[in-house]
Amino acid sequence: xxxxxxxxxxxxxEAEAATKQAVFNAAERLFALHGxxxxxxxDITAEAGVNLASVNYHFGSKDAxxxxxxxxxxxxxxxxxxxxxxxxxxxxxxxPPVRDILEAYFAPPLxxxxxxxxxxxxxxxxxxxxxxxxxxxxxxxxxxxxxLERFAGALMAARPxxxxxxxYWRLHFVLGMVHNNRxxxxxxxxxxxxxLTREGDVDALLKRMLDFAEAGFNx
Amino acid sequence: xxxxxxxxxxxxxEAEAATKQAVFNAAERLFALHGxxxxxxxDITAEAGVNLASVNYHFGSKDAxxxxxxxxxxxxxxxxxxxxxxxxxxxxxxxPPVRDILEAYFAPPLxxxxxxxxxxxxxxxxxxxxxxxxxxxxxxxxxxxxxLERFAGALMAARPxxxxxxxYWRLHFVLGMVHNNRxxxxxxxxxxxxxLTREGDVDALLKRMLDFAEAGFNx
DNA sequence: GCTCGCGTCGAACGGTCGTTTGAACGCGAA
DNA sequence: TTCGCGTTCAAACGACCGTTCGACGCGAGC
Numbered sequence: 210x211x212x213x214x215x216x217x218x219x220x221x222x223e224a225e226a227a228t229k230q231a232v233f234n235a236a237e238r239l240f241a242l243h244g245x246x247x248x249x250x251x252d253i254t255a256e257a258g259v260n261l262a263s264v265n266y267h268f269g270s271k272d273a274x275x276x277x278x279x280x281x282x283x284x285x286x287x288x289x290x291x292x293x294x295x296x297x298x299x300x301x302x303x304x305p306p307v308r309d310i311l312e313a314y315f316a317p318p319l320x321x322x323x324x325x326x327x328x329x330x331x332x333x334x335x336x337x338x339x340x341x342x343x344x345x346x347x348x349x350x351x352x353x354x355x356x357l358e359r360f361a362g363a364l365m366a367a368r369p370x371x372x373x374x375x376x377y378w379r380l381h382f383v384l385g386m387v388h389n390n391r392x393x394x395x396x397x398x399x400x401x402x403x404x405l406t407r408e409g410d411v412d413a414l415l416k417r418m419l420d421f422a423e424a425g426f427n428x
Numbered sequence: 429x430x431x432x433x434x435x436x437x438x439x440x441x442e443a444e445a446a447t448k449q450a451v452f453n454a455a456e457r458l459f460a461l462h463g464x465x466x467x468x469x470x471d472i473t474a475e476a477g478v479n480l481a482s483v484n485y486h487f488g489s490k491d492a493x494x495x496x497x498x499x500x501x502x503x504x505x506x507x508x509x510x511x512x513x514x515x516x517x518x519x520x521x522x523x524p525p526v527r528d529i530l531e532a533y534f535a536p537p538l539x540x541x542x543x544x545x546x547x548x549x550x551x552x553x554x555x556x557x558x559x560x561x562x563x564x565x566x567x568x569x570x571x572x573x574x575x576l577e578r579f580a581g582a583l584m585a586a587r588p589x590x591x592x593x594x595x596y597w598r599l600h601f602v603l604g605m606v607h608n609n610r611x612x613x614x615x616x617x618x619x620x621x622x623x624l625t626r627e628g629d630v631d632a633l634l635k636r637m638l639d640f641a642e643a644g645f646n647x
Numbered sequence: 648g649c650t651c652g653c654g655t656c657g658a659a660c661g662g663t664c665g666t667t668t669g670a671a672c673g674c675g676a677a
Numbered sequence: 678t679t680c681g682c683g684t685t686c687a688a689a690c691g692a693c694c695g696t697t698c699g700a701c702g703c704g705a706g707c
Contacts, residue, residue: 650705650706651704651705651706651707652705653703653704653705654701654703655700655701655703656699656700656702657698657699657700657701658697658699659699660695660696661694661695661697662693662694662695662696663693663694664691664692664694665690665691665693666689666690666692667689667690668690669686669687670686670688671684671686671687672683672685673682673683673684674681674682675680675681675682676682677678677679677681
Protein backbone atom coordinates (compact mmCIF):
# COMPACT_ATOMS: atom_id res chain seq x y z
CA UNK A 210 0.00 0.00 0.00
CA UNK A 211 2.89 2.34 0.81
CA UNK A 212 5.92 0.55 -0.51
CA UNK A 213 5.31 -0.99 -3.95
CA UNK A 214 8.22 -3.33 -3.38
CA UNK A 215 6.19 -5.25 -0.88
CA UNK A 216 4.54 -7.99 -2.91
CA UNK A 217 2.10 -8.96 -0.20
CA UNK A 218 -0.64 -10.92 -1.96
CA UNK A 219 -2.97 -10.81 1.04
CA UNK A 220 -6.32 -9.05 0.84
CA UNK A 221 -6.37 -5.30 0.74
CA UNK A 222 -5.01 -5.02 4.25
CA GLU A 223 -1.80 -3.30 5.11
CA ALA A 224 1.36 -5.21 5.84
CA GLU A 225 0.90 -7.04 9.11
CA ALA A 226 3.25 -7.91 11.88
CA ALA A 227 5.25 -11.03 11.25
CA THR A 228 3.83 -12.50 14.43
CA LYS A 229 0.27 -12.06 13.27
CA GLN A 230 1.03 -13.72 9.95
CA ALA A 231 2.80 -16.60 11.68
CA VAL A 232 -0.19 -17.14 13.93
CA PHE A 233 -2.57 -16.99 10.98
CA ASN A 234 -0.62 -19.55 8.98
CA ALA A 235 0.00 -21.91 11.87
CA ALA A 236 -3.64 -21.79 12.90
CA GLU A 237 -4.90 -22.48 9.40
CA ARG A 238 -2.54 -25.41 9.07
CA LEU A 239 -3.32 -27.00 12.41
CA PHE A 240 -7.06 -26.43 12.13
CA ALA A 241 -7.09 -27.98 8.67
CA LEU A 242 -5.10 -31.00 9.81
CA HIS A 243 -6.66 -31.75 13.19
CA GLY A 244 -9.98 -29.92 13.41
CA UNK A 245 -10.98 -26.89 15.35
CA UNK A 246 -11.68 -28.31 18.76
CA UNK A 247 -8.60 -30.48 18.74
CA UNK A 248 -6.20 -27.58 18.37
CA UNK A 249 -5.50 -25.36 21.37
CA UNK A 250 -4.18 -21.84 21.43
CA UNK A 251 -1.04 -23.29 22.93
CA ASP A 252 -0.64 -25.60 19.95
CA ILE A 253 -0.97 -22.70 17.55
CA THR A 254 1.49 -20.40 19.29
CA ALA A 255 3.96 -23.23 19.72
CA GLU A 256 3.78 -24.08 16.01
CA ALA A 257 4.17 -20.42 15.11
CA GLY A 258 7.01 -19.95 17.58
CA VAL A 259 5.36 -17.00 19.29
CA ASN A 260 4.08 -16.19 22.72
CA LEU A 261 0.85 -17.68 24.02
CA ALA A 262 -0.85 -14.31 24.36
CA SER A 263 -0.33 -13.45 20.70
CA VAL A 264 -3.61 -14.94 19.57
CA ASN A 265 -5.69 -12.84 21.91
CA TYR A 266 -3.61 -9.74 21.32
CA HIS A 267 -3.78 -9.82 17.53
CA PHE A 268 -7.15 -11.44 16.96
CA GLY A 269 -9.11 -10.91 20.15
CA SER A 270 -9.96 -14.55 20.74
CA LYS A 271 -9.47 -18.01 19.34
CA ASP A 272 -12.91 -17.95 17.74
CA ALA A 273 -12.20 -14.59 16.12
CA UNK A 274 -8.97 -15.96 14.68
CA UNK A 275 -10.86 -18.91 13.28
CA UNK A 276 -13.49 -16.66 11.81
CA UNK A 277 -10.96 -14.37 10.16
CA UNK A 278 -9.21 -17.29 8.45
CA UNK A 279 -12.54 -18.62 7.34
CA UNK A 280 -13.77 -15.26 6.05
CA UNK A 281 -10.61 -14.57 4.08
CA UNK A 282 -10.32 -17.99 2.47
CA UNK A 283 -13.97 -18.32 1.48
CA UNK A 284 -13.84 -14.81 0.10
CA UNK A 285 -10.82 -15.66 -2.03
CA UNK A 286 -12.35 -18.90 -3.25
CA UNK A 287 -15.68 -17.37 -4.19
CA UNK A 288 -13.97 -14.48 -5.93
CA UNK A 289 -12.04 -16.91 -8.09
CA UNK A 290 -15.21 -18.78 -8.92
CA UNK A 291 -16.96 -15.56 -9.84
CA UNK A 292 -14.06 -14.60 -12.06
CA UNK A 293 -14.21 -17.90 -13.94
CA UNK A 294 -17.96 -17.60 -14.34
CA UNK A 295 -17.50 -14.08 -15.66
CA UNK A 296 -14.91 -15.28 -18.16
CA UNK A 297 -17.20 -18.09 -19.29
CA UNK A 298 -19.97 -15.57 -19.83
CA UNK A 299 -17.63 -13.38 -21.86
CA UNK A 300 -16.78 -16.35 -24.04
CA UNK A 301 -20.43 -17.12 -24.80
CA UNK A 302 -22.11 -13.75 -25.22
CA UNK A 303 -23.33 -13.72 -21.64
CA UNK A 304 -24.98 -17.12 -21.81
CA PRO A 305 -22.47 -19.83 -20.96
CA PRO A 306 -23.55 -23.47 -21.30
CA VAL A 307 -24.14 -25.68 -18.28
CA ARG A 308 -20.76 -27.35 -18.48
CA ASP A 309 -18.85 -24.08 -18.37
CA ILE A 310 -20.89 -22.88 -15.41
CA LEU A 311 -20.19 -26.05 -13.49
CA GLU A 312 -16.52 -25.83 -14.35
CA ALA A 313 -16.35 -22.35 -12.87
CA TYR A 314 -17.62 -23.81 -9.62
CA PHE A 315 -15.55 -26.99 -9.67
CA ALA A 316 -12.18 -25.88 -10.90
CA PRO A 317 -10.97 -23.38 -8.26
CA PRO A 318 -11.10 -25.69 -5.22
CA LEU A 319 -9.69 -28.56 -7.28
CA UNK A 320 -6.74 -26.52 -8.44
CA UNK A 321 -6.17 -25.26 -4.93
CA UNK A 322 -6.12 -28.84 -3.71
CA UNK A 323 -3.33 -29.74 -6.10
CA UNK A 324 -0.47 -31.33 -4.14
CA UNK A 325 2.02 -28.74 -5.36
CA UNK A 326 -0.25 -25.84 -4.52
CA UNK A 327 0.34 -24.10 -1.22
CA UNK A 328 -3.37 -23.36 -1.05
CA UNK A 329 -4.04 -27.05 -0.53
CA UNK A 330 -4.23 -26.51 3.20
CA UNK A 331 -6.75 -23.71 2.70
CA UNK A 332 -9.15 -26.01 0.91
CA UNK A 333 -8.90 -28.48 3.73
CA UNK A 334 -9.60 -25.67 6.17
CA UNK A 335 -12.70 -24.53 4.30
CA UNK A 336 -14.02 -28.06 4.07
CA UNK A 337 -13.63 -28.49 7.80
CA UNK A 338 -15.27 -25.16 8.46
CA UNK A 339 -18.36 -26.34 6.63
CA UNK A 340 -19.05 -29.06 9.17
CA UNK A 341 -17.08 -28.18 12.28
CA UNK A 342 -17.31 -24.42 12.15
CA UNK A 343 -18.79 -22.29 14.88
CA UNK A 344 -22.40 -21.17 14.77
CA UNK A 345 -21.24 -17.81 13.49
CA UNK A 346 -19.46 -19.37 10.54
CA UNK A 347 -22.38 -21.57 9.65
CA UNK A 348 -24.60 -18.52 9.85
CA UNK A 349 -22.42 -16.85 7.24
CA UNK A 350 -22.51 -19.91 5.03
CA UNK A 351 -26.26 -20.04 5.33
CA UNK A 352 -26.95 -16.38 4.66
CA UNK A 353 -24.25 -15.51 2.18
CA UNK A 354 -25.84 -17.14 -0.80
CA UNK A 355 -25.07 -14.29 -3.15
CA UNK A 356 -22.32 -16.15 -4.93
CA LEU A 357 -24.61 -19.18 -5.28
CA GLU A 358 -27.29 -16.95 -6.75
CA ARG A 359 -24.92 -16.03 -9.54
CA PHE A 360 -24.52 -19.68 -10.43
CA ALA A 361 -28.20 -20.47 -10.07
CA GLY A 362 -29.04 -17.55 -12.32
CA ALA A 363 -26.54 -18.63 -14.94
CA LEU A 364 -27.91 -22.17 -14.89
CA MET A 365 -31.45 -20.89 -15.36
CA ALA A 366 -30.31 -18.82 -18.32
CA ALA A 367 -28.60 -21.86 -19.80
CA ARG A 368 -31.67 -24.03 -19.34
CA PRO A 369 -34.67 -21.70 -19.45
CA UNK A 370 -36.89 -24.69 -20.17
CA UNK A 371 -36.14 -26.20 -16.78
CA UNK A 372 -38.43 -25.27 -13.84
CA UNK A 373 -36.53 -23.16 -11.33
CA UNK A 374 -37.30 -25.69 -8.64
CA UNK A 375 -35.44 -28.34 -10.60
CA UNK A 376 -32.47 -26.05 -11.13
CA TYR A 377 -32.12 -25.49 -7.40
CA TRP A 378 -32.36 -29.14 -6.55
CA ARG A 379 -29.84 -30.19 -9.16
CA LEU A 380 -27.54 -27.41 -8.07
CA HIS A 381 -27.81 -28.87 -4.59
CA PHE A 382 -26.68 -32.25 -5.88
CA VAL A 383 -23.81 -30.62 -7.72
CA LEU A 384 -22.70 -28.90 -4.54
CA GLY A 385 -22.74 -32.23 -2.79
CA MET A 386 -20.27 -33.62 -5.28
CA VAL A 387 -17.87 -30.80 -4.50
CA HIS A 388 -18.24 -30.84 -0.74
CA ASN A 389 -17.53 -34.55 -0.68
CA ASN A 390 -14.04 -34.06 -2.08
CA ARG A 391 -12.26 -34.40 1.24
CA UNK A 392 -8.99 -36.19 1.40
CA UNK A 393 -10.45 -38.85 3.65
CA UNK A 394 -12.98 -39.72 0.96
CA UNK A 395 -10.26 -40.00 -1.65
CA UNK A 396 -8.35 -42.30 0.65
CA UNK A 397 -11.42 -44.43 1.12
CA UNK A 398 -12.05 -44.55 -2.61
CA UNK A 399 -8.44 -45.45 -3.24
CA UNK A 400 -8.70 -48.23 -0.71
CA UNK A 401 -12.01 -49.47 -2.10
CA UNK A 402 -10.84 -49.60 -5.69
CA UNK A 403 -7.62 -51.34 -4.78
CA UNK A 404 -5.52 -48.41 -5.97
CA LEU A 405 -7.33 -48.04 -9.26
CA THR A 406 -8.31 -44.45 -8.60
CA ARG A 407 -5.60 -41.88 -8.39
CA GLU A 408 -6.34 -38.29 -7.54
CA GLY A 409 -3.04 -36.90 -8.69
CA ASP A 410 -4.29 -35.66 -12.01
CA VAL A 411 -6.52 -32.71 -11.24
CA ASP A 412 -7.57 -32.11 -14.82
CA ALA A 413 -8.68 -35.70 -15.24
CA LEU A 414 -10.69 -35.52 -12.03
CA LEU A 415 -12.25 -32.26 -13.17
CA LYS A 416 -13.30 -33.88 -16.44
CA ARG A 417 -14.83 -36.83 -14.59
CA MET A 418 -16.75 -34.53 -12.29
CA LEU A 419 -17.99 -32.41 -15.16
CA ASP A 420 -19.11 -35.44 -17.15
CA PHE A 421 -21.11 -36.71 -14.21
CA ALA A 422 -22.51 -33.37 -13.12
CA GLU A 423 -23.44 -32.21 -16.61
CA ALA A 424 -25.28 -35.43 -17.36
CA GLY A 425 -27.01 -35.31 -13.99
CA PHE A 426 -28.03 -31.72 -14.38
CA ASN A 427 -29.42 -32.27 -17.86
CA UNK A 428 -31.17 -35.50 -16.87
CA UNK B 429 -33.23 -63.96 23.33
CA UNK B 430 -34.78 -65.85 26.22
CA UNK B 431 -38.27 -64.43 26.54
CA UNK B 432 -40.04 -64.06 23.16
CA UNK B 433 -42.39 -61.53 24.70
CA UNK B 434 -39.62 -58.99 24.90
CA UNK B 435 -39.94 -57.01 21.66
CA UNK B 436 -36.60 -55.28 22.05
CA UNK B 437 -35.60 -54.21 18.54
CA UNK B 438 -32.03 -53.51 19.52
CA UNK B 439 -29.16 -55.56 18.15
CA UNK B 440 -28.73 -59.08 19.38
CA UNK B 441 -27.81 -57.92 22.84
CA GLU B 442 -29.72 -58.81 25.94
CA ALA B 443 -32.06 -56.39 27.63
CA GLU B 444 -29.99 -53.61 29.12
CA ALA B 445 -30.33 -51.53 32.20
CA ALA B 446 -32.69 -48.62 31.81
CA THR B 447 -29.87 -46.29 32.80
CA LYS B 448 -27.63 -47.52 30.02
CA GLN B 449 -30.39 -47.07 27.47
CA ALA B 450 -31.16 -43.59 28.74
CA VAL B 451 -27.50 -42.62 28.44
CA PHE B 452 -27.31 -44.09 24.95
CA ASN B 453 -30.36 -42.20 23.74
CA ALA B 454 -29.45 -38.92 25.37
CA ALA B 455 -25.93 -39.09 24.02
CA GLU B 456 -27.06 -39.85 20.49
CA ARG B 457 -29.53 -36.97 20.60
CA LEU B 458 -27.12 -34.41 22.01
CA PHE B 459 -24.23 -35.47 19.82
CA ALA B 460 -26.43 -35.28 16.73
CA LEU B 461 -27.73 -31.85 17.64
CA HIS B 462 -24.61 -30.12 18.92
CA GLY B 463 -21.60 -32.11 17.80
CA UNK B 464 -19.26 -34.36 19.70
CA UNK B 465 -16.89 -31.88 21.23
CA UNK B 466 -19.65 -29.52 22.26
CA UNK B 467 -21.41 -32.07 24.44
CA UNK B 468 -19.95 -32.96 27.81
CA UNK B 469 -20.52 -36.06 29.89
CA UNK B 470 -22.36 -33.82 32.31
CA ASP B 471 -24.70 -32.69 29.56
CA ILE B 472 -25.48 -36.28 28.66
CA THR B 473 -26.15 -37.50 32.16
CA ALA B 474 -28.23 -34.42 32.93
CA GLU B 475 -30.35 -34.99 29.81
CA ALA B 476 -30.73 -38.66 30.70
CA GLY B 477 -31.51 -37.90 34.32
CA VAL B 478 -28.84 -40.21 35.65
CA ASN B 479 -25.68 -39.88 37.67
CA LEU B 480 -22.52 -38.41 36.21
CA ALA B 481 -20.54 -41.60 36.66
CA SER B 482 -22.99 -43.66 34.61
CA VAL B 483 -21.19 -43.06 31.34
CA ASN B 484 -17.89 -44.41 32.58
CA TYR B 485 -19.53 -47.26 34.46
CA HIS B 486 -21.62 -48.56 31.57
CA PHE B 487 -19.46 -47.63 28.60
CA GLY B 488 -15.95 -47.24 29.96
CA SER B 489 -15.36 -43.76 28.59
CA LYS B 490 -17.00 -40.98 26.64
CA ASP B 491 -15.19 -42.02 23.47
CA ALA B 492 -16.27 -45.63 23.89
CA UNK B 493 -19.88 -44.49 24.27
CA UNK B 494 -19.55 -42.48 21.10
CA UNK B 495 -18.05 -45.39 19.26
CA UNK B 496 -20.76 -47.80 20.38
CA UNK B 497 -23.51 -45.51 19.13
CA UNK B 498 -21.65 -45.07 15.88
CA UNK B 499 -21.03 -48.76 15.42
CA UNK B 500 -24.62 -49.75 16.09
CA UNK B 501 -26.22 -47.12 13.88
CA UNK B 502 -23.93 -47.60 10.90
CA UNK B 503 -24.43 -51.34 11.22
CA UNK B 504 -28.19 -50.94 11.15
CA UNK B 505 -28.07 -48.57 8.21
CA UNK B 506 -25.76 -50.71 6.12
CA UNK B 507 -27.80 -53.80 6.89
CA UNK B 508 -30.92 -52.10 5.59
CA UNK B 509 -29.09 -51.04 2.46
CA UNK B 510 -27.84 -54.56 1.90
CA UNK B 511 -31.35 -55.91 2.34
CA UNK B 512 -32.73 -53.52 -0.29
CA UNK B 513 -29.92 -54.41 -2.67
CA UNK B 514 -30.64 -58.07 -2.12
CA UNK B 515 -34.33 -57.55 -2.85
CA UNK B 516 -33.48 -55.62 -6.00
CA UNK B 517 -31.27 -58.49 -7.12
CA UNK B 518 -34.07 -60.95 -6.45
CA UNK B 519 -36.40 -58.87 -8.59
CA UNK B 520 -34.00 -58.87 -11.54
CA UNK B 521 -32.49 -62.35 -11.65
CA UNK B 522 -29.41 -61.26 -9.73
CA UNK B 523 -28.60 -58.36 -12.04
CA PRO B 524 -30.46 -55.26 -10.91
CA PRO B 525 -30.23 -52.13 -13.09
CA VAL B 526 -28.27 -49.08 -12.04
CA ARG B 527 -31.29 -47.19 -10.80
CA ASP B 528 -32.36 -49.96 -8.43
CA ILE B 529 -28.85 -50.25 -7.04
CA LEU B 530 -28.67 -46.55 -6.37
CA GLU B 531 -32.09 -46.63 -4.78
CA ALA B 532 -30.92 -49.29 -2.35
CA TYR B 533 -28.19 -46.93 -1.27
CA PHE B 534 -30.25 -43.74 -1.20
CA ALA B 535 -33.55 -44.82 0.26
CA PRO B 536 -32.67 -46.05 3.79
CA PRO B 537 -31.08 -42.85 5.10
CA LEU B 538 -33.75 -40.75 3.39
CA UNK B 539 -36.55 -42.70 5.01
CA UNK B 540 -34.79 -42.54 8.36
CA UNK B 541 -34.56 -38.79 8.01
CA UNK B 542 -38.29 -38.48 7.56
CA UNK B 543 -39.66 -35.97 10.10
CA UNK B 544 -42.05 -38.51 11.59
CA UNK B 545 -39.35 -41.17 11.89
CA UNK B 546 -37.69 -41.53 15.26
CA UNK B 547 -34.53 -42.59 13.50
CA UNK B 548 -34.13 -39.07 12.16
CA UNK B 549 -31.72 -38.25 14.95
CA UNK B 550 -29.66 -41.33 14.12
CA UNK B 551 -29.08 -40.11 10.59
CA UNK B 552 -27.92 -36.80 11.91
CA UNK B 553 -25.59 -38.61 14.26
CA UNK B 554 -24.06 -40.70 11.48
CA UNK B 555 -23.56 -37.66 9.29
CA UNK B 556 -21.75 -35.88 12.08
CA UNK B 557 -19.63 -38.93 12.78
CA UNK B 558 -18.37 -38.86 9.21
CA UNK B 559 -16.67 -35.52 9.68
CA UNK B 560 -16.32 -34.97 13.42
CA UNK B 561 -15.75 -38.52 14.55
CA UNK B 562 -12.69 -39.71 16.40
CA UNK B 563 -9.73 -41.21 14.62
CA UNK B 564 -11.01 -44.65 15.57
CA UNK B 565 -14.35 -44.04 13.90
CA UNK B 566 -12.79 -42.68 10.76
CA UNK B 567 -10.54 -45.70 10.70
CA UNK B 568 -13.60 -47.92 10.67
CA UNK B 569 -15.21 -45.88 7.91
CA UNK B 570 -12.04 -46.11 5.89
CA UNK B 571 -11.43 -49.81 6.31
CA UNK B 572 -14.94 -51.18 6.41
CA UNK B 573 -15.63 -50.91 2.73
CA UNK B 574 -17.27 -54.32 2.49
CA UNK B 575 -20.74 -52.89 2.13
CA LEU B 576 -19.48 -50.51 -0.53
CA GLU B 577 -17.92 -53.42 -2.38
CA ARG B 578 -21.34 -54.98 -2.70
CA PHE B 579 -22.62 -51.87 -4.42
CA ALA B 580 -19.55 -51.46 -6.58
CA GLY B 581 -19.86 -55.07 -7.68
CA ALA B 582 -23.52 -54.69 -8.48
CA LEU B 583 -22.82 -51.58 -10.52
CA MET B 584 -20.11 -53.35 -12.49
CA ALA B 585 -22.50 -56.19 -13.24
CA ALA B 586 -25.11 -53.71 -14.39
CA ARG B 587 -22.65 -51.90 -16.63
CA PRO B 588 -20.02 -54.46 -17.65
CA UNK B 589 -19.02 -52.21 -20.54
CA UNK B 590 -17.83 -49.50 -18.16
CA UNK B 591 -14.17 -49.58 -17.03
CA UNK B 592 -13.96 -50.41 -13.33
CA UNK B 593 -12.07 -47.22 -12.73
CA UNK B 594 -15.03 -45.24 -14.03
CA UNK B 595 -17.43 -47.18 -11.85
CA TYR B 596 -15.47 -46.33 -8.73
CA TRP B 597 -15.22 -42.66 -9.55
CA ARG B 598 -18.89 -42.33 -10.36
CA LEU B 599 -19.77 -44.23 -7.22
CA HIS B 600 -17.69 -41.66 -5.37
CA PHE B 601 -19.77 -38.87 -6.85
CA VAL B 602 -22.94 -40.68 -5.94
CA LEU B 603 -21.78 -41.01 -2.35
CA GLY B 604 -21.12 -37.31 -2.28
CA MET B 605 -24.73 -36.61 -3.14
CA VAL B 606 -25.86 -38.66 -0.17
CA HIS B 607 -23.38 -37.31 2.34
CA ASN B 608 -24.34 -33.77 1.48
CA ASN B 609 -27.89 -34.30 2.67
CA ARG B 610 -27.42 -32.59 6.00
CA UNK B 611 -30.17 -30.47 7.39
CA UNK B 612 -27.98 -27.38 7.23
CA UNK B 613 -27.63 -27.85 3.48
CA UNK B 614 -31.38 -28.21 3.07
CA UNK B 615 -31.84 -25.00 5.04
CA UNK B 616 -29.37 -23.24 2.82
CA UNK B 617 -31.05 -24.54 -0.31
CA UNK B 618 -34.44 -23.51 1.02
CA UNK B 619 -33.07 -20.05 1.73
CA UNK B 620 -31.39 -19.79 -1.67
CA UNK B 621 -34.45 -20.83 -3.63
CA UNK B 622 -36.72 -18.51 -1.70
CA UNK B 623 -38.74 -21.38 -0.30
CA LEU B 624 -39.16 -23.14 -3.64
CA THR B 625 -37.55 -26.35 -2.43
CA ARG B 626 -39.31 -28.32 0.23
CA GLU B 627 -37.76 -31.41 1.72
CA GLY B 628 -40.92 -32.70 3.32
CA ASP B 629 -41.70 -35.20 0.59
CA VAL B 630 -39.10 -37.93 0.90
CA ASP B 631 -40.31 -39.88 -2.11
CA ALA B 632 -40.08 -36.83 -4.35
CA LEU B 633 -36.57 -36.12 -3.13
CA LEU B 634 -35.60 -39.73 -3.71
CA LYS B 635 -36.87 -39.52 -7.27
CA ARG B 636 -34.93 -36.30 -7.88
CA MET B 637 -31.75 -37.84 -6.52
CA LEU B 638 -32.18 -40.99 -8.56
CA ASP B 639 -32.81 -39.04 -11.75
CA PHE B 640 -29.64 -37.04 -11.23
CA ALA B 641 -27.48 -39.93 -10.08
CA GLU B 642 -28.63 -42.36 -12.74
CA ALA B 643 -27.98 -39.88 -15.53
CA GLY B 644 -24.62 -38.98 -14.04
CA PHE B 645 -23.59 -42.57 -13.63
CA ASN B 646 -24.57 -43.46 -17.18
CA UNK B 647 -22.99 -40.34 -18.63
C1' DG C 648 16.82 12.39 27.53
C1' DC C 649 12.43 11.31 28.35
C1' DT C 650 8.06 9.55 27.45
C1' DC C 651 4.68 7.15 25.10
C1' DG C 652 2.71 3.34 22.66
C1' DC C 653 3.11 -1.00 20.59
C1' DG C 654 4.47 -5.62 20.78
C1' DT C 655 6.13 -9.48 23.48
C1' DC C 656 6.93 -12.03 27.49
C1' DG C 657 6.23 -15.33 31.63
C1' DA C 658 2.86 -16.30 34.83
C1' DA C 659 -1.23 -16.92 36.57
C1' DC C 660 -6.58 -17.06 36.95
C1' DG C 661 -11.01 -19.13 36.76
C1' DG C 662 -13.47 -22.53 34.67
C1' DT C 663 -14.68 -26.95 32.47
C1' DC C 664 -13.45 -31.26 31.23
C1' DG C 665 -13.24 -36.71 31.62
C1' DT C 666 -12.41 -39.76 34.98
C1' DT C 667 -11.93 -41.96 39.59
C1' DT C 668 -13.08 -42.96 44.24
C1' DG C 669 -15.35 -44.99 48.09
C1' DA C 670 -19.48 -45.17 50.35
C1' DA C 671 -24.40 -46.08 50.13
C1' DC C 672 -28.19 -48.49 48.13
C1' DG C 673 -31.39 -52.26 46.34
C1' DC C 674 -32.38 -56.79 46.09
C1' DG C 675 -32.25 -61.69 45.20
C1' DA C 676 -29.87 -65.84 47.20
C1' DA C 677 -28.19 -68.44 51.04
C1' DT D 678 -31.51 -61.91 58.69
C1' DT D 679 -27.27 -61.77 56.41
C1' DC D 680 -24.38 -61.89 52.65
C1' DG D 681 -22.83 -60.62 48.03
C1' DC D 682 -23.04 -58.17 43.94
C1' DG D 683 -24.45 -55.01 40.58
C1' DT D 684 -25.69 -50.31 40.40
C1' DT D 685 -26.04 -45.52 41.79
C1' DC D 686 -24.53 -41.67 44.28
C1' DA D 687 -21.98 -37.21 45.82
C1' DA D 688 -17.59 -35.52 45.77
C1' DA D 689 -13.32 -34.77 44.39
C1' DC D 690 -8.92 -35.13 41.43
C1' DG D 691 -5.75 -33.72 38.06
C1' DA D 692 -5.29 -31.96 33.62
C1' DC D 693 -6.10 -28.77 30.11
C1' DC D 694 -8.49 -24.92 28.33
C1' DG D 695 -9.05 -19.72 26.73
C1' DT D 696 -8.09 -15.59 28.54
C1' DT D 697 -6.02 -11.84 31.29
C1' DC D 698 -2.51 -9.43 33.79
C1' DG D 699 1.52 -6.65 34.75
C1' DA D 700 6.16 -6.15 33.61
C1' DC D 701 9.57 -5.35 30.13
C1' DG D 702 12.09 -4.01 25.71
C1' DC D 703 12.45 -0.69 22.35
C1' DG D 704 12.07 2.58 18.64
C1' DA D 705 9.68 7.14 17.40
C1' DG D 706 8.41 11.85 18.51
C1' DC D 707 8.46 16.02 21.33
